Amino acid sequence: MTLALDTAAQDLLFREARTANTFTDEPVSDEQVQAIYDLVKFGPTAFNQQPLRIVLVRSDEGRERLLKHMAEGNRAKTATAPLVAILAQDNEFHEELPSQLPHFPQAKDMFFSERPVREASATLNGALQAGYFIIGVRAAGLAAGPMTGFDAAGLNKEFFGDGEHSVLAVVNIGKPGESAWFDRSPRLAYDQVVTTV
Amino acid sequence: MTLALDTAAQDLLFREARTANTFTDEPVSDEQVQAIYDLVKFGPTAFNQQPLRIVLVRSDEGRERLLKHMAEGNRAKTATAPLVAILAQDNEFHEELPSQLPHFPQAKDMFFSERPVREASATLNGALQAGYFIIGVRAAGLAAGPMTGFDAAGLNKEFFGDGEHSVLAVVNIGKPGESAWFDRSPRLAYDQVVTTV
Numbered sequence: 001m002t003l004a005l006d007t008a009a010q011d012l013l014f015r016e017a018r019t020a021n022t023f024t025d026e027p028v029s030d031e032q033v034q035a036i037y038d039l040v041k042f043g044p045t046a047f048n049q050q051p052l053r054i055v056l057v058r059s060d061e062g063r064e065r066l067l068k069h070m071a072e073g074n075r076a077k078t079a080t081a082p083l084v085a086i087l088a089q090d091n092e093f094h095e096e097l098p099s100q101l102p103h104f105p106q107a108k109d110m111f112f113s114e115r116p117v118r119e120a121s122a123t124l125n126g127a128l129q130a131g132y133f134i135i136g137v138r139a140a141g142l143a144a145g146p147m148t149g150f151d152a153a154g155l156n157k158e159f160f161g162d163g164e165h166s167v168l169a170v171v172n173i174g175k176p177g178e179s180a181w182f183d184r185s186p187r188l189a190y191d192q193v194v195t196t197v
Numbered sequence: 198m199t200l201a202l203d204t205a206a207q208d209l210l211f212r213e214a215r216t217a218n219t220f221t222d223e224p225v226s227d228e229q230v231q232a233i234y235d236l237v238k239f240g241p242t243a244f245n246q247q248p249l250r251i252v253l254v255r256s257d258e259g260r261e262r263l264l265k266h267m268a269e270g271n272r273a274k275t276a277t278a279p280l281v282a283i284l285a286q287d288n289e290f291h292e293e294l295p296s297q298l299p300h301f302p303q304a305k306d307m308f309f310s311e312r313p314v315r316e317a318s319a320t321l322n323g324a325l326q327a328g329y330f331i332i333g334v335r336a337a338g339l340a341a342g343p344m345t346g347f348d349a350a351g352l353n354k355e356f357f358g359d360g361e362h363s364v365l366a367v368v369n370i371g372k373p374g375e376s377a378w379f380d381r382s383p384r385l386a387y388d389q390v391v392t393t394v
Contacts (some may be wrong), residue, residue, distance in 0.1 A: 002228055002229055002232035002337065003232050003233075003236065003336050003337050003338070004209060004336065004337060004338030005206055005209060005210070005236075005335075005336035005337075006203070006205075006206065008203075009202055009203065009206040010236055010336070012201060012202060012236060013202070013332075014236050014239040014240060014329075015236070015239060017239070019241045021297070030393075031199055032199055032224050034312075034387050034391075035199035035200050035390065036200075037387050037390065037391060038213060038387070039200065039207055039211050039212070041385070041390075042212060042214070042384065043211060043328065043331070044212040044216045044331065044341070044343055046343075046344075046345040046346075048382040049358055050384065050385045050390070053388065053391075053392075053394055054390055054391045055391075055392050055393070056391060056393040056394070057393075057394055058394070059394060062339075062394035063202075065394070066322075094237070096385065099206075099383065100383055100385065101258040101382055102382065102383070103339075103379060103382070115316075116358035121345075123320060123321065123324070124320065124324050124345070124365065124366075127320070127321050127322075127324030127325050127328070128324050128327060128328040128331075129328070129329070130325060131240065131324070131325040131326070131327070131328025131329055131332075132211075132328055132332070134240070134241065134325075135210075135328075135332055136328070137201050137239075138202075139201065139202035139206075139207070140199065140200050140201060140202075141200070141201030141202075142213075143325050144241070146241055146243075147243075148243040148318075148321070149243075150240075152295075155209055159394070162241075168321065169321075182300060184239075185245040185297055185298055185299065185300070186239070186296065186297055186299070187238040187247065188247045188293065188297070189240065189296070190234050190235070193234065193238075193247070193249065193250055193251055194230065194231075194234060194250075194251045194252075194253060195253070195257070196227075196252070196253040196254075196255050197251055197252055197253070197254055197256060197258075197262070197356070
């Protein structure tokens with residue numbers, strides 16, 4: 001019993017969870033997304049920055065606007081997923097640091113006054129938050145289908161248009177449908193990944 | 198009951214888990230790290246790429262080599278944590294794609310022949326994997342103390358030196374000690390993060 005997390009939870013989040021490519025019609029409610037957010041918002045980031053922004057695509061018009069920027073191989077599943085979430089980083093996240101890091105409000109100006117520095121930080125920490133979000137989708141008993149095959153510049157302009165946001169991933173969300181996944185691909189062995197000094 | 202994950206697991210991974218700044222002397226074994234890896238290796242990435250590399254710092258000499266590159270405010274806790282893990286991205290991860298993505302081995306050359314493209318992909322997906330790793334540390338009943346305050350160029354050279362790796366974060370790992378954390382800082386409200394189209 002090396003892990004404290006119970007086996008059912010391990011399976012739900014990692015061992016049996018898979019990236020879904022087909023979905024049932026069962027809708028994903030705003031209440032479910034709120035419950036996911038209210039769980040994963042506690043995941044740690046540097047300076048408690050919270051660059052992740054989430055656009056839920058619910059309308060037919062929104063779906064059309066999204067689909068035209070997706071890679072062809074991702075279009076059919078993105079068209080039929082019950083819910084699609086666009087995950088982006090807000091490159092102006094530092095504006096919120098004084099309220100989100102009340103014991104060290106000067107972090108905003110000390111560390112993040114330069115756009116390239118805060119953009120790199122938003123990428124790293126936004127991706128960490130995206131990882132927590134994917135785990136949260138699975139915690140809700142749903143399958144996630146994260147994708148990076150899209151025209152990023154096109155999506156940024158289409159859904160933000162302010163030059164201040166960069167899309168990280170697009171995630172299909174729902175209950176897995178028929179033939180929802182391929183066989184699982186291999187993973188690197190521990191010794192290929194972990195070394196000790 | 199909006200989430201499928203049981204409340205104890207929610208608390209262990211997100212609600213009660215905190216970034217620790219002090220630790221007890223209780224060691225963290227290789228078996229624990231192996232169990233963490235064997236769980237979180239299943240977290241999804243683009244093209245099943247696995248850029249994350251982990252250096253466990255166990256020797257006194259390794260700790261000294263690490264400490265000199267850490268920001269001053271991170272040095273004391275990094276010196277005393279039972280285990281420190283350096284998380285880095287391998288920018289040559291594409292070499293493993295033919296074995297890790299057997300149904301689409303041509304992805305290596307189709308998408309990742311250019312270093313800047315694969316470096317950006319390794320950052321995004323390495324950070325996703327870092328997020329899964331932090332969740333895995335918590336799943337083991339341990340506290341994680343992830344840090345980004347260090348001389349990245351110095352660490353890259355010190356521990357890799359091949360120009361092919363970029364450090365993402367350094368993570369202190371152990372059982373939380375006395376006064377292990379500050380009060381929890383606020384999180385953005387759902388409506389500040391999530392919009393619907």
